[in-house]
Amino acid sequence: MNNITSKLTAVAVSVFIAFFGAASFAPNDKAVIPALTWDNTTGGSFGKEFSSFAAQHFAFSDTWRAVGSRIDSKISGDIVNGVYIADERLIAADISEREDAGKSAAVINSFAESYDGAVYFVAVPTSAGVYGDVLPAHLSRVTEKQQTERLYEQLSSDIRRVDAYNLMKMLSDDRIYLRSDSKWTMYGAYCLYRTVIQKLGSQPVSYDKYTIRHVTDEYCGDLYRRTLYMKNEHDILDIYEYTDGAQVTECISVGNDGSEHECSLYDASALNSDDMYKLYLGEREPLVRIHTDVNNERKLLLIGSECAACFVPFLTQHYSEITVFFPEYADRPLCEFTDPNYCEQTLFMLGIDSINSEKLSMIEMR
């Protein structure tokens, strides 16, 4: 390398680094630097937190990530940042072997043992489970089907199970999952509702009685945010309204500190936020209590993950009171929020990707 080349390289690269370095790490009121705590300082997690902070606040980060995705998809065969880019959708391509769900099954069994009413369980597959066939074989070593079967085998015989996997698989040609996310659409939730509600002892409301409104066609899901891949169009979010049916008379969310706020089945303000999926049931709180004008005194406890949020509107036609508990958002056990035995039925509706969450222990009654 001659001297002129060295000098020019030094100038070109230094200017590049200086420009993006200054644009990224200049003091900024909005950027909240990770807090230094004893634990994260000694263990080294502060370094990782700071590094991911740097990535989040890197200048033009969205453009960089979009370019990175393009390059990655060209050189790594359609897999970008752990997401497989299929023709019609993005699919989470998690190569890691999924953990055994034995611990979660034990927690659910223990709940059922202490509970006086009937317990129902639905493991909801993700889009990767339903559309996983298109993934290269090495990316789908343990399928969600196998994982669901293993979990169901470990559940106590008193718990009534619903086979959501095969049902969703059968309907996979319909628009039951979002294309840019692993979550289902409200139509997907409706399809499962028809089966679940019969198990729970009611007849489903027919599809034509609902008025369906497309509230946005700009939904960019989690998988999109991981890749910023523009090939597939954005998703549509729907809301289902049954004007002649039962109406919600009260909807209260309860925070970890016990504070109560009014909420609604559909929160339009979420459409202006980063996570439009919070359209369903609004900002997540550990507990939501819903009263309807159904005059049957039936009470349901729904213990769910994110996917349960857009399932709730369908249940309101059948119960006078529904209590929804999201273990993922709870800091204290369910029994400190409400008495589970107050409801005669409990429905577990957990996404297969959240079955092994540590937070499931929040449902333990002992």
Next chain:
Amino acid sequence: MEYSSLLFIYGFFPVSLILYHITPKKLKEAAMLVLSMIFCSFFGLEYVLFIAAYIIVNYTVSRLTDVLRKKNAIACFIPFAFGMVFDIFALFAFRTERFSAVYTTLRLHEAFFPVGISLFTLSALGYLIDIYNGRVSSEKNIVRYSLYIMMFPRLLMGPVLRYDAFTRIMNSRRTGINELGKGLTLFIKGLTKKVLAADTLYALYIAVAAYDTGELSAVTAWLGITAYILCLYFTLSGVADMGVGIGYCFGYRFPQSFNYPMFSSRIRYFAAKWHVQVIHWFRNYITKPFASQMKSRYISKLIFIGAWTAAGYWYAFTVSGALWGALMGTSIVVENKLRNSRMLKATGIIYTFLLVTVFSVFLASDTVSDAFGYLLAMIGGNRLLTDTLTLYLLKSYLVVLLVTMYASTDLFRNMLLRSRRMLLRKVFSSLTPVVMAALLAVCTALISSSGSSEMLLMKL
């Protein structure tokens, strides 16, 4: 903090470079030490405390050994032996899982790993042996000694230097815009190796590794292990190049560790170009001292193979890794015997690459039986030549494999060197700044999602 992270490239590196250059000349080494401490602190306070304690123990032991050696040859053995045992124990305690009691006793986090311990242990041991043998005097300046162990451009991948070589480099510091240009070029070259080549090859390797060896078709197994050895080369040499490049920017001209070993025409050439300073360390401190005592040529050769076995064990800390070293050492000995064989001359590059690839199965496997299982798959023992996975991997990665194979050779460099008076050289020179900025941009885009490229394939 990795060299290949946005935080390092756009934050720590430029800021530390500016701070270092505005520091008065007398305080530059102290400034480098402070910067290295800050760099280490990103791995956690535990790491900083560990490395500080490690330095204090080694510094004290080396001073005592030196002082006692001048007075009483026998007495100096005590601190020397203590230092050796301490360093080797620390290496085993943190690189194997057999000493979990150390974590409990010291109340360390489970995830704690002293980054670079394999490399700085070699430095510390070599220095202690050199003092004991009277080859060098102990360093009185603890700042410089600390830099020998933990200077951040050398911390992650060396080079492992003898203390006198390190001192020479520290004393002949040369800064300027030319050094900065050369350093940045080397750094970006290393970054590209790591982010563009190694990370892509790793995806291919883990796609194959996700299967049981009993299910693999022969071609898939070959693809997987070829990806592994290339990935290992690009990872180690990429991080090493980045470190050397950073050193250049600070004015320290550390030697490079890899010299295009992958497509050598002999195993011994491969060995001479692979992780040069590490292999030299095993030659200087194991082969030479022991072999020189032996009259029998056979025993000398056994010692040579033993040193390679130790090197293999040092890489992987498994029996399988040691077997890799033993096979490498043995093949060099056998090759030297067959030096004039026509067959060897005709098949040089091919047989070297094949042997290196086959041997690397032992480096990649956790156990010897896993390695033999994999070798069985490679020779078609699973009665499968190809399958759908093979086709998918070939479709997705064949171009990557061919390009990285070419990039691992010195063909391009030689083409430029031989065309000294031709237009090509001038064109390439004039394009270098733009190419470097473009490569930096590509690497930045690729690491922008996660913020860094952390895959290291093996923890050294």
